Each structure stands twice: as structure tokens, then as C-alpha cells.
Amino acid sequence: MVDHWLKNTLNLCLPQSCLLCGGAVSQEYDLALCDHCMHELPLLGETCQQCANPLETQRETLGDFIHESALMQTRHCEQCIREQPGFDQTIAFFPYVAPFNYLVQAAKFDGKLATARLLGKLMAMQLVNCIDLLKPRPDGLLAVPLHPSRQRERGYNQALEIAIPVAKRLQIPLLNDLAGRTAATPPQTSLSLQQRKQNLQHAFVVHRDISGQHIVIIDDVMTSGTTVNALAKKLKQAGADEVSVWCFSRAEPPR
Ligand SMILES: [Zn+2]
Numbered sequence: 225m226v227d228h229w230l231k232n233t234l235n236l237c238l239p240q241s242c243l244l245c246g247g248a249v250s251q252e253y254d255l256a257l258c259d260h261c262m263h264e265l266p267l268l269g270e271t272c273q274q275c276a277n278p279l280e281t282q283r284e285t286l287g288d289f290i291h292e293s294a295l296m297q298t299r300h301c302e303q304c305i306r307e308q309p310g311f312d313q314t315i316a317f318f319p320y321v322a323p324f325n326y327l328v329q330a331a332k333f334d335g336k337l338a339t340a341r342l343l344g345k346l347m348a349m350q351l352v353n354c355i356d357l358l359k360p361r362p363d364g365l366l367a368v369p370l371h372p373s374r375q376r377e378r379g380y381n382q383a384l385e386i387a388i389p390v391a392k393r394l395q396i397p398l399l400n401d402l403a404g405r406t407a408a409t410p411p412q413t414s415l416s417l418q419q420r421k422q423n424l425q426h427a428f429v430v431h432r433d434i435s436g437q438h439i440v441i442i443d444d445v446m447t448s449g450t451t452v453n454a455l456a457k458k459l460k461q462a463g464a465d466e467v468s469v470w471c472f473s474r475a476e477p478p479r
């Protein structure tokens with residue numbers, strides 16, 4: 225615990241240099257990246273409007289589209305047509321390829337709190353461009369909860385650290401007490417898709433009635449979507465009218 229705290233504090237206090245190349249940070253953007261790395265970041269191409277499954281290969285880089293809306297969604301993927309997920313819409317911002325896969329892993333497993341915050345700021349920067357297109361406007365943001373034992377071990381919840389700058393920039397309430405995780409599920413990567421679904425069925429609990437509300441689930445990376453799907457179903461059971469998912473990074477789902 226103290227170790228984590230010390231590492232996180234050092235991460236926040238160290239002089240800011242680009243998290244990817246160590247160069248001088250951009251003066252234009254309030255991010256821990258240099259201008260060059262910032263403009264070279266890859267973007268997702270067209271995605272499924274319900275689950276953000278990439279429908280075509282990534283296109284260009286952030287530098288070319290920095291002021292363009294992050295919404296590049298037109299149709300549904302085969303998986304969503306086959307089986308409707310519990311959430312209504314997903315917005316993903318970046319493909320789960322280098323450097324984002326390294327950044328997400330660092331935010332999750334290496335105690336890099338500053339990296340988690342960077343992911344949140346990048347996401348907020350993209351969202352600001354398209355928030356007016358999102359109807360209805362969300363009533364609140366919910367970071368995917370971690371089980372308390374895992375949060376103690378990690379020292380923080382990376383999804384919450386991503387959600388904090390998003391909530392602040394978009395002026396949407398952060399509802400981090402709305403739901404909790406009741407079961408410490410094993411790392412998702414070690415399980416089959418079927419085992420994951422079973423494991424997650426009772427993993428979340430929603431603490432209050434949210435009738436008529438539009439809730440947005442925030443997560444760091446979405447692969448099969450089973451985690452956010454399980455949480456979305458619980459939110460709907462608690463009365464949510466609409467559930468969206470905003471995830472920093474989207475990986476190709478397993479076939
Ligand atoms: Zn750089």
C-alpha cells in the first residue's frame with residue numbers, strides 16, 4: 225500500500241516529460257505527451273454504433289483529425305445483430321495497438337497513476353468535440369468498479385482515474401458510489417468467453433434506483449465486452465433508461 229502510494233506520488237510530482245519518448249511536453253495540450261507523439265497517435269476507423277467493434281482498419285492519426293468528431297459510427301456488427309448487448313451505444317476512442325496497449329497496461333498493472341490520468345484527458349479531449357451530438361445527455365458517469373481487494377492491491381481504480389478528467393471537462397456527475405463489485409473475478413484473459421460470462425453474471429451490484437436515467441460506463445479497454453455488458457444489464461435492472469459505454473481503447477473481439 226505504502227509502496228503504491230509512494231510510486232503514485234512520485235509519478236505525479238516528477239517534472240513532466242513525454243510519457244512515450246521522454247521529450248518536452250506539448251505546450252498546446254495539457255497532456256503528458258510531446259507534440260510529435262501526440263500527432264502520431266493512431267485513431268479507430270468506423271466502428272459498430274452499439275459495441276464499437278472496429279468495422280474497418282484504423283485510419284490515419286490523431287494529428288490529421290484533431291478537431292474532428294470522435295463519432296465514426298454507422299452500423300451494427302455481426303455480433304450485435306446476433307445477440308443484443310445490455311448497453312445501447314459504445315464510443316471507443318483509440319485502437320488497442322501501440323502505444324495505447326502499453327499505456328493501458330501501464331495504467332492497470334504498473335501503478336502508473338499519471339498514465340491513467342493521461343488516458344482520461346485524451347478521452348475528454350475527443351469527447352468535447354462530440355458531446356452535443358450525444359442525445360440524451362448523460363445523467364452520470366460510472367467507472368467500472370474494481371473489487372475492493374483488487375483496488376487495495378493496485379492502490380487505485382484505473383477506470384475511475386480515467387473517468388475523473390472526463391467528468392470534470394464535460395461537467396457530468398461522477399457516480400462512483402452507484403455500483404460495486406461483489407466478486408473478485410480472476411483476470412479475464414485466463415478464461416474462455418463462456419467462463420467469463422458466467423463469472424460476471426453476479427459480479428456487480430447497483431445500490432439505488434436510477435429510473436429514467438442515462439448512465440455512461442467508463443472503462444479503459446474493451447475486448448469481448450462481457451464486463452461492461454454484465455454491468456449494463458444490472459443498471460437496466462435498476463431502472464436505467466439508457467446505458468452507454470465510453471471506453472478509452474477498443475481491441476478486436478475474439479472470434
Ligand atoms: Zn513524445
Ligand SMILES: [Zn+2]
Nearest residue numbers: 272275301304
Ligand atoms: Zn457491435
